[in-house]
Amino acid sequence: MPSKRRPTTPPAKPASQPDDGAGIRVLCVDDHAVLIEGLKAQFSLDPSIRCIASLPSAERLVEEVGRLKPDLVLLDIEMPGPDAFETADRLRHMHPRTRVVILSAHIRDGYIDAAFKCGAWGYFAKSDELSAIISGIREVACGRDGTFVLGPKVKERCRPVAPQATGVRTALPLRRVPAGPSDARPVTPLSTLSTREVEVLRLIGKGLTRNQIASELSREVKTIDGHQKRLMRKLNVDSRSDLMRLAIREGLAEA
């Protein structure tokens, strides 16, 4: 049954660093000092969660995680410096026992997809209730592999379209378990696009003309036209400009 998170398995004992008497040790990464303070203040009310350090960017994140071995990293996305998703991906390979949770100001399909693909364990919005964020952190810390927890506000945007059946092979399976109904994969509007289409959409978002896109992908201009047309139909917009705005809005490209 396609219910919520991992409902079949009971909350197993923490898979990584269990609570060594000190609760969940969190490293917070955000360029907004005020927000970090908010998290710290909130954690201080809860003996089972502790902020052991904070960083203003993903710059030295990998090193710090290697040094401090936190149970969990709370990671913002739009920060100056290195890309958060790439860093999370590197973190997954270098320090697999530390679980990354995205905490973003924006709920964008591109971000949610990227978060999943980079191996994050959850995605929360800054506008989510504090209690929801806290319990989400706990859920991730105790969850088994394959867990992907969404904040309440995020869940709203991901229709429960259930296991996608048609030819939608968006890139790769990545980590995630082999068998199992895999209820984890979040379904966003972008999920209905082929990889080629996503690629074209991203380039559109970056402001390239069809001609530039064509030469970038080594294709005829008319081919790009086709993709563009299909994108517009699928995403239910009717101009190239709207495609561009959508790409930006959904985090496929920077403004």
Add this chain to the structure above:
Amino acid sequence: MPSKRRPTTPPAKPASQPDDGAGIRVLCVDDHAVLIEGLKAQFSLDPSIRCIASLPSAERLVEEVGRLKPDLVLLDIEMPGPDAFETADRLRHMHPRTRVVILSAHIRDGYIDAAFKCGAWGYFAKSDELSAIISGIREVACGRDGTFVLGPKVKERCRPVAPQATGVRTALPLRRVPAGPSDARPVTPLSTLSTREVEVLRLIGKGLTRNQIASELSREVKTIDGHQKRLMRKLNVDSRSDLMRLAIREGLAEA
């Protein structure tokens, strides 16, 4: 001399509600609960500033200000619900003794301009140091009329191009004192645009075609072309798409 804020006048006694023994009474408006908590936590360390209430949007802001009469409103921009700048403007007319300070995640020319025009008393970035935000709040609370305090990160983006001389009459003088060197007005790249040009740029950012813009403004298409061309030259970009991205980046339009 074009120095910093109001350097000539010494920090006069608070103009509005002076510290009635309770310090500066602040109302915080932000849809990110975590951030509100951060502010509260920080204020609690400082007896002279107090958060008396908070709201998740500008929805009921005017009423609440009327009820609570705070000295200062800390106002976020990108929130669901009513436009922050419009609300600030209404606030200025309804409750002129309450001073509004913008606290935004983004430093965008369009936002800074709008903040100034709507009568806000300051603009800070969420990435600014907490100490800077705190002292900025104090500066605003004690400042005389005409004050416009910028956070450190914001100041960086506003070149001190000093009093603009050329024919740049961007709309109206608004509040701001009559005489005086008026060092307040922040100078951003958008300041070099005429009102018409800004308007066209905004419509471009909203995704309208030249034809739609033309009929929107009741002008010939070719006229819009001219504006567009000039915009591209002034802003140093060379495609309509880039104009659109710029408009979005600078907060003139939503993605």
Add this chain to the structure above:
DNA sequence: CCATCCACGCGGAAACTTCCGCCATCTCGC
């Protein structure tokens, strides 16, 4: 095994956008 669906690639005509001028007006500064 064939029918179907869809990603992908492309050609030609229609529509739109951009580039080149040209002109009137308005504001400054001298």
Add this chain to the structure above:
DNA sequence: GCGAGATGGCGGAAGTTTCCGCGTGGATGG
């Protein structure tokens, strides 16, 4: 009060983009 420069407004030609249709090949499913 007069020229320099900026703004607002347009027309026509050149260049791009969009629309419509057609064909291929892989994957799905009777």
